[in-house]
Amino acid sequence: MIQEGPRCRHKVPLLGSSKLRIIESRMPLTEVVEEPSVFKPQDDAEKHCRCYKGAAGADGHTHLVDDIESVSLQKSTYYSRVSSEYTQNRIVKGGLKIPKKGFRTLRDECLKAKKLYEDPEFPPNDYSIAFNGxxxxxxxxxRPHEVIENPRFFIDGATRFDIQQGELGDCWLLAAVSNLTLNPQLFHVVVPRDQGFVEFYAGIFHFKFWQYGKWQEVVVDDMLPTYNNQLVFMHSKTKNEFWCALLEKAYAKVYGGYEALRGGNINESMVDLTGGVVEMIDLRNPPPRLFSLLWKAYRRGALIGCAIEPDRPEVQTESILPNGLIMRHAYSITRVTMVDIQSLGPKVQEQKIITPLIKPHLQNALAIMNKTLSGVASTAGVTSNLLGMFHLPQSLVSLTNWNLSMAFPEGKAELIRLHNPWGNETEWKGSWSDKSPEWATITEEEKKRLGLTFDDDGEFWMSFQDFVKNFTTVEVCDVTPEVFDHNSFDEENGNENQVDQVQKRWQMMIYEGAWASHHSAGGCRNFINTFASNPQYSVQLEDPDVDDDDDLCTIVVSLMQKNVRQLKRYGVDYVPIGFTIYKLPPDMQPEQKLDTEFFKYNPSIAKVPFFLNSREVTTRFRFPPGTYVIIPSTFEPEMTGEFLLRIFTEAKRK
Known part of the structure; x- marks a missing residue:
């Protein structure tokens, strides 16, 4: 039934070795488009359900239509830098047990006994690194003091430049942590301040992660794996700073070992660090006003990640493109802004560019450009007497100003700052990259405002146009879904609409459930005879906005699989999940369970674009007021597991 198919337009970024199964919904119900290369329905009615529309057609008869979830497979999208060949099969007894005593109690006991804490739940052995040991x-x-003198938890606070990736393939985690450092208040929820290596040191540290609706405290000792007296996994750029390494260890403990972190989705780590909701943007089909959306997300402190998914699945893992970008690799967006473009005179520009910009880095390129510059220069209005070797910097400046004026006629450039968690010289090499001529058109005041540096630290700038052209996926994680509420953002002034913010807030409902074999694991709508056995949740929508004219309600639905990564050592993997939404007829009560007959004659009002083997799928909808039934399901019947369903609806502020 499931076969290799063409690439889908929407994907979830995945860092790891498992296949990304993308199961595409076909909408709307009345439109049937045959895609034999993607999905070949079987003759069995269980696999290729057929149903009748409730209303009769013009000829007075009901018409047979298909409501099929079509299938395609896609190779894993992007990975982390190191793909260690760890064995993946080991069955161990027991699982992660939450300590009965909290951090302060355990620390006080160690201080009183004058001993350093040893974590019984995460022992310092090879089984905590690899599943099979x-x-x-x-x-x-x-311990840190055995690695280096004078260890510290923080040195001058925590920044994204502290983070250095080690031998573990978890750049999906590093990218999220890099973003988290930009929000100090939220960062210190995850990494509490009340710990260190000076006062009250007892070899014990604690962190907090959001796990399926609750913040969970994770306590670890400070014993870290080393090789040749060097930390082998995540570490700080400053040798005696240890918050990075200990944070990664605590996160590894949550999921049962370091190997459990090898490969994952950036949306997983962003949710675990914030408790927020992630919405994905496909840059090959971007929404309107995308720059404003990203700008607003940045201003609100949302975590934003992005990646490049190749058109061909055979593209080598994390291959570096000629432009410096890395395929199948997690980046974090650390700033979104606009800058003023100025056209300065050639003499001023020559002085600014040659020292220290052009002279050490572009002089060789200028000689090569001299051969081809004449034709382009005539178009830009640069006279031929400027093309001598001694005047090439002026020519380049004139061309740069002309090109920028063509690209940004309003005199403002939309820029995106990105961070590569490798933290090295592997950076973007195109326009607005480090030391590129475009920066000569920015005033010193603007450079100071941006905190502009040209270090080999993995951070670089791109124009918004180049960003959309080169990247394929953006994921925005916000504590509430307000980032995607276009009505509350003043695009012209870049400010949130205070009136809307006062009138409206988001209300979240959380439901925990399970797909149990032979009971509530009915599969998707393709399996009509078992679909009704899935869990069903009703929600009443009321339009809270008094100012809008569309009389529609916004609802964000997020479905999450629970405890799958924790079971990775047992060979458990994510199954394709999604949800379908039906509008409840007026003659039915919200508590009334919908049966098979209802689904045969009533089309869904909405569904996920794809069934995905991702931990979480999130989709936003706009519906008229009314009662709706949400049915979370796996793609096939008898796929079992626990889930968390979060429903965000708009509500009036009382």
Missing amino acids: VTRRSYVWK
């Missing part, structure tokens, strides 16, 4: 090399677990 077989590692690539012989690691030695050491």
